[in-house]
Amino acid sequence: MTIRKILLVDDSKTELHYxxxxxxxxxxxxxxxxxxxxxxxxxxxxxxxxxxMDVVMPGQNGFQLTRAITxxxxxxxxxxxxxxxxxxETDKVWGMRQGARDYIVKPVDADELVAKIHAFD
Numbered sequence: 001m002t003i004r005k006i007l008l009v010d011d012s013k014t015e016l017h018y019x020x021x022x023x024x025x026x027x028x029x030x031x032x033x034x035x036x037x038x039x040x041x042x043x044x045x046x047x048x049x050x051x052x053m054d055v056v057m058p059g060q061n062g063f064q065l066t067r068a069i070t071x072x073x074x075x076x077x078x079x080x081x082x083x084x085x086x087x088x089e090t091d092k093v094w095g096m097r098q099g100a101r102d103y104i105v106k107p108v109d110a111d112e113l114v115a116k117i118h119a120f121d
Contacts, residue, residue, distance in 0.1 A: 011058060
């Protein structure tokens with residue numbers, strides 16, 4: 001599967017802008033959501049090839065949202081990469097237990113992020 005469409009879920013407009021720009025310049029089609037409710041709406045409109053998920057968000061956090069998405073039969077083939085400032089090993093382990101396929105810590109290194117995305121191609 002070639003990754004073309006990415007859903008970015010992050011409550012920071014700055015982070016969404018930075019990541020959209022970074023990935024858009026590399027040819028990815030980006031859609032964004034600022035919270036869990038908006039993310040589920042976007043998923044209902046179009047299934048992405050990959051989801052980049054922040055953890056710390058108001059309302060439903062990224063761990064809860066990842067669990068909901070990865071357990072939904074419609075999205076079982078959509079990999080989720082946690083993309084967060086939470087850098088403790090326990091956070092990473094918990095994220096992976098919720099169904100995330102990878103984990104990257106902010107501030108994001110562009111080359112590392114693209115390499116992690118390419119791993120799903």
